[in-house]
Amino acid sequence: MWPLPDVLLHAMHFHMWLDALFKFQITGTYIVRLILEGLLIGVIYALMALGLTLIFSVLNIVSFAHGEFYMIGGYVVYAILHHYKGFPGLLAIVVAALVTFVIGAVFERLFLQPMAKGQVERPSEYAILITFGLSFFLQFVMLGIMGPFPKKAPRFWSFPKIDLGFIRTTKTTLFLGNIPLSGGRIFAAIIALLALAAVLWFMYRTWTGWALQAVSQDRNAAAVVGINPLNMNTLAFGMGAMLAGLAGAVLVTVFSWVPWVGVPASAKSFVIIVLGGMGSIPGSLVGGLILGVVESLGTGLFPDPARAQAYRDVFGLVIFALVLWLKPTGLFGRKL
Amino acid sequence: MKFRRIYILWALTALFLVGLIFYPRLVNLQPYWVLVGMTALFYAILASSWSLLAGYTGQFSFAHMAFMGLGTYAAGILIRDMGFAPWQATIGGVLITGVVGLIIGYLCLRLRAVYLALFTIAFAEIFRLVVKAEVKFTGGPNGLELPTYTFPGWLQNLLRTIVPFWDANVYIPAYYTMAFLFVAALLFMFLLVRSRFGIFFRAVREDEEAAAALGVHVVNTRVLAFVVSSMIAGFAGIVFHHFIGLIVPDQMQIGRMSLIIAMAVIGGSQNLIGAALGAIFIHFSLEWLQQIPLPTAVLQHLLFLNDWGFSVDLHAGVLRTNAWRMVGFGLLLMLTLRFWQNGLISPIIDWLARREAVESVAQRFQAERDMDAVDDVQAIGSQAEAGNPQEPTS
Incomplete structure (x- = not known):
């Protein structure tokens, strides 16, 4: 008989997964820890996917350069903290958000506005290729400037010392009972939650937010009541880029950063928007949390810890394939 | 005999083919430049097969390099673990690529074009990461070794007689195999897009509903284009990497894919030849730059x-x-x-290939209007003579 490849063996001997449950003494606590970690990272995925949803609902395109804004946001924070010691970290995050907003808005004005004005043939194909071209361009610009070696921003926060019995903190870690949670991720998740709240407030409670929603519902009707759809396009693309930049900016202290770090990140946000339904804001929030938890559980329970990290993204791809197969409209999607 | 633009195109084609055949001689058989030429042809096959999908059906696959790698890894593993001969593994690898392409095609191509792009970009990156991680199975980041092809004795002797410098260095047989594959692949794709399937591809791209109403099966047509394009990528990858002797997962990274797309778009993705020439041009510019x-x-x-x-x-x-x-x-x-949007090279080819009209439509239209004007003037004149002035209607 032919020697069976390793991958097939894994698939056949599914009980190995069950064995792993006992081998690593996987208990309820471990599962709870994995779920909490998944929710923490899921908030940041949701922030990124919300940016993509905003772009899709207003401009009706998918930005394939989304991961590159994430990468640039991280590099901006890294560069500021690296060159100016003692620069306030939160301010660096704000600068990163502004930089990504400006890059996104300028790109929209130069390359996407002709599409909205009807100066480009085959707009849907053009949109895919031009945003992909932007991602190509930005990746190699950052490779030229930053080089190929992994960078990691210094930690710029520390927890106050708390001991409430159940909740304890050290400088970098928070303990819930006996579950340790990495402080970097908690910090990132808190910033991401604040940003999410701010964006949702902007979308649902301000005139400009209503104008954005109006354009996403009906461009012509919006134009009739005095909203300039072209300006709303620029604003939406800039904000979408900014949200990706924010996600990168808060994660650069957690992960090490290379110029192509945005590629798996953008793949994750694609999974989320398809899972949640293209153009649905609640869909991208729920989808982000689901993807975070699924990835965390899948990676934590993977039988071979050495390869578990590499398989982290595979769970997203499986979700993607299942959604395309069973329910292409996603969880909250209305039309295709 | 009247001179026609198409003769320039024929002359250029002949010049290109002669250049293709004598290229190793032109670079004095230097192994480095023969390798560069061979790699340029490899990229040319990839770019033109990508443009078969993108330029003719309007679907965008970002997993073209991943399919190339998938076929190559499949062939390498067939040889290493299952004792296939290289030529058997080549066929096996191409078939495996086709099966995976079929699954992904049926999953995504029922939906709008953007879904294929979204899924393939995720698939490409994740496939690369998995290949990198499965060290025991694929060799991990160090890559998988592939044995080189051995030609049968009679063919080797024949080729030695035709090409006197056949054994000058190891890249010469590789270059000529790649050149043969390049011409064969372009010819195959050219015939495909000239056949009724080519018309189906373009019909589905221009208007899905209208094509469906006329009896074209939209999903099957797209899947056919996707599978053919992926299989050609897999085939080119297998042959190329058999001669190189090694495939590494980073060959499939997204930067390479972007480069293929840049080649196809700059050459002209609506035209197979334009995309291939764009790839050759860009690959040599990259070397020079x-x-x-x-x-x-x-x-x-x-x-x-x-x-x-x-x-x-x-x-x-x-x-x-x-x-x-x-x-x-x-x-x-x-x-x-x-x-x-039509690229930089393919408009030139299109202009040369366009049949020159004896009289253009605009010229004929102008001539008709001139005739009408003369008629009007005559009519006004005759009316004036008759003492009944009237405004001309046209």
Whole structure:
């Protein structure tokens, strides 16, 4: 008989997964820890996917350069903290958000506005290729400037010392009972939650937010009541880029950063928007949390810890394939 | 005999084929440049097969390099673990690529074009990461070794007689195999798009509903284009890497995929030949741009560029632009898309291939209007003579 490849063996001997449950003494606590970690990272995925949803609902395109804004946001924070010691970290995050907003808005004005004005043939194909071209361009610009070696921003926060019995903190870690949670991720998740709240407030409670929603519902009707759809396009693309930049900016202290770090990140946000339904804001929030938890559980329970990290993204791809197969409209999607 | 533009196209084609055949001689059989030529042909096959999908059916696959790698890894593993001969593994690898392409095609191509793009970009990156992680199975980051092809004795002797410098270095047989594959693949795709399937591809792209109403099966047509394009990529990858002897997962990274797209778009993705020529042009430019020779006096003033990732080598008198040449092509890709959507090379081919009309439509229209004007003037004149002036109606 032919020697069976390793991958097939894994698939056949599914009980190995069950064995792993006992081998690593996987208990309820471990599962709870994995779920909490998944929710923490899921908030940041949701922030990124919300940016993509905003772009899709207003401009009706998918930005394939989304991961590159994430990468640039991280590099901006890294560069500021690296060159100016003692620069306030939160301010660096704000600068990163502004930089990504400006890059996104300028790109929209130069390359996407002709599409909205009807100066480009085959707009849907053009949109895919031009945003992909932007991602190509930005990746190699950052490779030229930053080089190929992994960078990691210094930690710029520390927890106050708390001991409430159940909740304890050290400088970098928070303990819930006996579950340790990495402080970097908690910090990132808190910033991401604040940003999410701010964006949702902007979308649902301000005139400009209503104008954005109006354009996403009906461009012509919006134009009739005095909203300039072209300006709303620029604003939406800039904000979408900014949200990706924010996600990168808060994660650069957690992960090490290379110029192509945005590629798996953008793949994750694609999974989320398809899972949640293209153009649905609640869909991208729920989808982000689901993807975070699924990835965390899948990676934590993977039988071979050495390869578990590499398989982290595979769970997203499986979700993607299942959604395309069973329910292409996603969880909250209305039309295709 | 009247001169026609199409003769220029024929002459250029003949010149290109002659150049293709005598290229190793032209570069004095230097192994490095023969390898560069062979790699350019490899990229040309990839770019033109990508443009078969993108330019004719309007679907975008970002997993073209991943399919290339998938086929190659499948062939390598068939040889290593299951004792296949290289030529058997080549067929097996192409078939495996086709099966995976079929599954992904049926999953995504029922939906709008953007879903294929979204899924393939995720698939490509994740496939690369998994290949990198499965060290026991695929060799991990160090890559998988593939044995080179051995030609049967009679063929080898025949080729030695035809090509006197066949054994001058190891890349010469590789170059000629690749050149044969290049011509065969282009011919195959050319015949495919000239057949009724080519008309189906374009019909589905232009108007899905209208094509469906006329009896074209929309999903099957798209899947056919996707599978054929992926299988050609897999085939090119298998042959190329058998001669190189090694495939590494980083060959499938997204930067390479972007480069293929830049080649196809800059050449002209609506035209198979344009995309292939774009690939050859860009690959040779990349080689040339890797080190730009400049006088030391100029380089001294460019030392500040070192802070931005360039490397100014005063001693060797060159400016090395490893990442920045790609930035240039990224920018060129975006500008081409924005201002010359048909690419830079294919409009020239189209212009040469277009049949010259004896009389253009505009000329005929103008002539008819002139005739009408003369009639009007005559009519007014005759009416004036009759003492009954009236406004001309046309």
